[in-house]
Amino acid sequence: MERLTYGHIVDIEIYKDLLKQAGIECLVKNEFQEGSLAGFGSGLPGNADLYVDESDFEKAKSIIESFKETN
Numbered sequence: 001m002e003r004l005t006y007g008h009i010v011d012i013e014i015y016k017d018l019l020k021q022a023g024i025e026c027l028v029k030n031e032f033q034e035g036s037l038a039g040f041g042s043g044l045p046g047n048a049d050l051y052v053d054e055s056d057f058e059k060a061k062s063i064i065e066s067f068k069e070t071n
Helices: 009-021 031-038 054-070
Strands: 002-008 026-029 047-052
Touching: 002 009, 002 054, 009 026, 009 047, 009 054, 047 054
Parallel strands: none
Antiparallel strands: 002 047, 026 047
16 A cells, blocks of 8 residues: 555545545554554644555545645
8 A cells, every 4th residue: 555645634534535435445544543542652643644555546646636626
């Protein structure tokens, strides 16, 4: 998997839903939440990474960019 974007968890969840509607599987990674659950502090609260398969990267990037331009 390749990191597509990083940002506020609310935005990342919107992007995730857009990608799923387009049939693109993705993974959200929230290091702050994961670190907190493990007893460590890492990452920034409220931020997350969005990952997609390398084969879907360009299509996913285009979907996210189009969404950003219209909103």
